[in-house]
Amino acid sequence: MLRIVASASRPSSVSLLSVAHRRNLSSTSARQADITLTVDGKEVTVPQGSALIQACEAAGSPIPRFCYHDRLAIAGNCRMCLVEVARSPKPVASCAAPAMPGAVVFTNTPLVHEAREGVMEFLLSNHPLDCPICDQGGECDLQDQSIRYGSDRTRFHEIAGKRAVSNKDLGPIVKTSMNRCIQCTRCVRFANEVAGVEDLGTTGRGNDLQIGMYVEKMMDSELSGNVIDLCPVGALTSKPYAMQARPWELKTTESVDVLDALGSNIRVDSRGVQVMRVQPRTNDNVNEEWISDKTRYAYDGLRFQRLTTPLIKGPDNRFVTASWPDALAAIAAGLNQTGAKGNEIKAIAGHLADTETLVVLKDLINRLGSDNLASDLEGKYGNAPPVHGIDVRSNYSFNSTIAGVESADAILLVGTNPRHEAAVLNSRIRKSWLHTDLVVGMVGTRADTTYGFEHLGEDAKALEKFLSGKVKGEFAERWAQAKRPLIMVGSSMAEHADGEAVFGMLARYVAATGERIVREDWNGFNVLQRVASRPALYETGFVPSRAATSTTPKFIFLLNADEVDPASIPADAFVVYQGHHGDRGAALADVCLPGCAYTEKSSTWVNTEGRSQLGRAAVPPPGAAREDWKIVRALSEVLGVDLPYEDLVGVRDRMWAISPSLVRWDGLEGTSLEVAKAGLGSLMSNFYQTDVVSRASVTMAQCTRAFVTREKTSLEGLGKEPLQAHA
Amino acid sequence: MMLARRQLVPLVRRVAPSISSRSIASDAVSPAQSVAATTPTDVVPVAVTELLTAEVISGAPSELRHRAVRVYQPTRNTMQSGGAKGERWRIDFDILQGGGRWENPLMGYASSADYMQGARVTFKSQEDAINFAKQQGWDYYVQQPTVKRIPPKNYSDNYLYRPNKLRICKTK
Numbered sequence A: 001m002l003r004i005v006a007s008a009s010r011p012s013s014v015s016l017l018s019v020a021h022r023r024n025l026s027s028t029s030a031r032q033a034d035i036t037l038t039v040d041g042k043e044v045t046v047p048q049g050s051a052l053i054q055a056c057e058a059a060g061s062p063i064p065r066f067c068y069h070d071r072l073a074i075a076g077n078c079r080m081c082l083v084e085v086a087r088s089p090k091p092v093a094s095c096a097a098p099a100m101p102g103a104v105v106f107t108n109t110p111l112v113h114e115a116r117e118g119v120m121e122f123l124l125s126n127h128p129l130d131c132p133i134c135d136q137g138g139e140c141d142l143q144d145q146s147i148r149y150g151s152d153r154t155r156f157h158e159i160a161g162k163r164a165v166s167n168k169d170l171g172p173i174v175k176t177s178m179n180r181c182i183q184c185t186r187c188v189r190f191a192n193e194v195a196g197v198e199d200l201g202t203t204g205r206g207n208d209l210q211i212g213m214y215v216e217k218m219m220d221s222e223l224s225g226n227v228i229d230l231c232p233v234g235a236l237t238s239k240p241y242a243m244q245a246r247p248w249e250l251k252t253t254e255s256v257d258v259l260d261a262l263g264s265n266i267r268v269d270s271r272g273v274q275v276m277r278v279q280p281r282t283n284d285n286v287n288e289e290w291i292s293d294k295t296r297y298a299y300d301g302l303r304f305q306r307l308t309t310p311l312i313k314g315p316d317n318r319f320v321t322a323s324w325p326d327a328l329a330a331i332a333a334g335l336n337q338t339g340a341k342g343n344e345i346k347a348i349a350g351h352l353a354d355t356e357t358l359v360v361l362k363d364l365i366n367r368l369g370s371d372n373l374a375s376d377l378e379g380k381y382g383n384a385p386p387v388h389g390i391d392v393r394s395n396y397s398f399n400s401t402i403a404g405v406e407s408a409d410a411i412l413l414v415g416t417n418p419r420h421e422a423a424v425l426n427s428r429i430r431k432s433w434l435h436t437d438l439v440v441g442m443v444g445t446r447a448d449t450t451y452g453f454e455h456l457g458e459d460a461k462a463l464e465k466f467l468s469g470k471v472k473g474e475f476a477e478r479w480a481q482a483k484r485p486l487i488m489v490g491s492s493m494a495e496h497a498d499g500e501a502v503f504g505m506l507a508r509y510v511a512a513t514g515e516r517i518v519r520e521d522w523n524g525f526n527v528l529q530r531v532a533s534r535p536a537l538y539e540t541g542f543v544p545s546r547a548a549t550s551t552t553p554k555f556i557f558l559l560n561a562d563e564v565d566p567a568s569i570p571a572d573a574f575v576v577y578q579g580h581h582g583d584r585g586a587a588l589a590d591v592c593l594p595g596c597a598y599t600e601k602s603s604t605w606v607n608t609e610g611r612s613q614l615g616r617a618a619v620p621p622p623g624a625a626r627e628d629w630k631i632v633r634a635l636s637e638v639l640g641v642d643l644p645y646e647d648l649v650g651v652r653d654r655m656w657a658i659s660p661s662l663v664r665w666d667g668l669e670g671t672s673l674e675v676a677k678a679g680l681g682s683l684m685s686n687f688y689q690t691d692v693v694s695r696a697s698v699t700m701a702q703c704t705r706a707f708v709t710r711e712k713t714s715l716e717g718l719g720k721e722p723l724q725a726h727a
Numbered sequence B: 001m002m003l004a005r006r007q008l009v010p011l012v013r014r015v016a017p018s019i020s021s022r023s024i025a026s027d028a029v030s031p032a033q034s035v036a037a038t039t040p041t042d043v044v045p046v047a048v049t050e051l052l053t054a055e056v057i058s059g060a061p062s063e064l065r066h067r068a069v070r071v072y073q074p075t076r077n078t079m080q081s082g083g084a085k086g087e088r089w090r091i092d093f094d095i096l097q098g099g100g101r102w103e104n105p106l107m108g109y110a111s112s113a114d115y116m117q118g119a120r121v122t123f124k125s126q127e128d129a130i131n132f133a134k135q136q137g138w139d140y141y142v143q144q145p146t147v148k149r150i151p152p153k154n155y156s157d158n159y160l161y162r163p164n165k166l167r168i169c170k171t172k
């Protein structure tokens, strides 16, 4: 139900207020009617129940604001958004006033100016004049708006000086400078509504109002980095990025995140050859406006532990640097020497392998006569075809779509902790839980999810009991009546001893309930992947055949495979590692080939819904590292295998041939309705360190100490020294 | 010849979500042939081959032919509320692998051998941007803008009565 509601001529106004789902945030009842009002002489139509500020925006009259935010509740406490409404005795705060039919609004009159100037004067009277040393400088709402509404001289002559507020320690991510706070309470509303940290709040009144955690406590949330974006001034800034760069020095590149399987849209800001920070990009289909702290702050891991030149393991088990031709020749020699044939040639794809490279590597291995295409799933599960099969896409995808989660009225979590596996998706569940009467049930290890849930048990037996309807309780009752029930199975289930049973059980249940869970307008069976490469892996068919499962490999190609179990690699096998970090995988290898990290290549990523998105290179790779698919292509040449493509266009043609949806970037293909198959703990124990990039990151190590192992450390001094880059 | 081929083949095809279909799976043909064999509607229209592109006479280095530009609408900076310039379309170049950038060993300045790294051209509409890229003879691809869905919001929602258990205690 995508309604076009604004009749104003500005093109963007069309999309601003359209209503996507029937059930959404505000529960004002009569939404059907649209109302028409006049803003600055322009007629505009908005849905009933909109705020005046939304109407002004739709009419193309932007309103200055500090406290209003599109994705948070309305607070109405900064008063910067004052407008004049005909026949109203006073200026009206446009965010807190509803748009009324027939209202005549002016946003640009002397009265409005004067009112806003007054507000600005009060705000500035207690705001320090430290813009030159403030990290927000250059992208500060207060700075920008004071250019227009600020006075050039002060009437502030307090003898006691400006208000002083002590800084708070919110953890290794958020740096505070509370003197600068203008009490817009955006951070409080974010913590309350989105992150679920209900102990960030306000104390005191009036001039003494302070933001803080009430007691000495850190802000323990995977989404805490977002308050830095929200804060309209420099009160909350980024600790790892403190004093590192100014926004105008940065080159921005719009790309896609790969540190979880959501495919959050990000903007990579770089200076020279370094990634300086990662910012979210708004996309209401995926990550709204939020990204997790790992996405935001693991980038410093891209500077450490990098593989910069090809390495060959010498006779004394030490790596020596080599040239590209030598390294490739060494691989060809190794393959010859081991005499690996057919399925003895094995490829293992890891967490951060991109789709292009997967396709090229699969073609190479297949043409060498092998079907042994494993992945680095937990334990030995990667060596066999996954229990859910890969022939039907709905068996391993998030079929309800990420945005669709908000329309579910009962959610059953099976063996997953979405808070860790997809932090941004978790915030959507919380949003829906707060604003609708959604109920959540969970089978699996108990976890703190930021919303209430009914724990139904720990193991597959509990699941069976629930599915067979033998459980009594509020959740079971509501589940039975739910119109849009949603089952969310963690990808860890495919790597669990009971995985087959669990998927089997769920598949039978889904089939038995007929139209209830899977039907034309609703597919409530979801697998939540937690690793960026897996959906692409399954989509391209990068899984071993049954026959290959039992073969002992003699030649192993590790593509970004760092979670692989060293015990599963035979001692006499010849191992090649291709990737960007010298981590576990590289340590096992005989030859290392340096590839690009996700900020250094323009490649395709498929997220857990099956949405394929195109990343973009922001910085060049360090040293002699090369784009991954080109490395595999060059290797094929040395191995004498003929691959039918030479350039990126060719590779993407090949991807099209495999699955057209892989190159329909940003589009989302619907999945078919067919579902063939479908203690349960989440395998993710430490949210902050799950892959090579986050393991190499200093910030993520700090977060682990602060929030996972809870060591008492002094966080002072963090981020004071600029980190040295690899180059 | 080279020129004609490039006119036909943008680096990647512009694929809108609503795209119809492309018929062949090009397993062993080169990209040029594969495109010539089909006529997908979303590829640069054939008429454009008539266009005399700027690069023919502008003296621009021939290396530019091997690079692609992205046509996109930059998303709003999440650090700020203002939406100005949000409707413009932008063209910029993909970075060069390898020698595109390095840090000056003496001063630590950023150095670059890529003369297009700073080029960033802004347009009023997507069509303008695409047209410009065509006229320059650049390979381009289009990143679709994201849809924004903001529900109507109301101050009174803060005080709505909800039956059942209280789910949030606001600390504001």
Ligand code: SF4
Pocket (backbone or CB within 6 Å): A180, A181, A182, A183, A184, A185, A186, A187, A188, A211, A230, A231, A232, A233, A235, A236
């Ligand atoms: S810290 Fe920033 S976001 Fe929070 S209330 Fe103060 S100004 Fe607003």
Ligand code: FES
Pocket (backbone or CB within 6 Å): A064, A065, A066, A067, A068, A075, A076, A077, A078, A079, A080, A081, A082, A093, A094, A095, A096
């Ligand atoms: S934006 Fe309206 S009062 Fe703050």
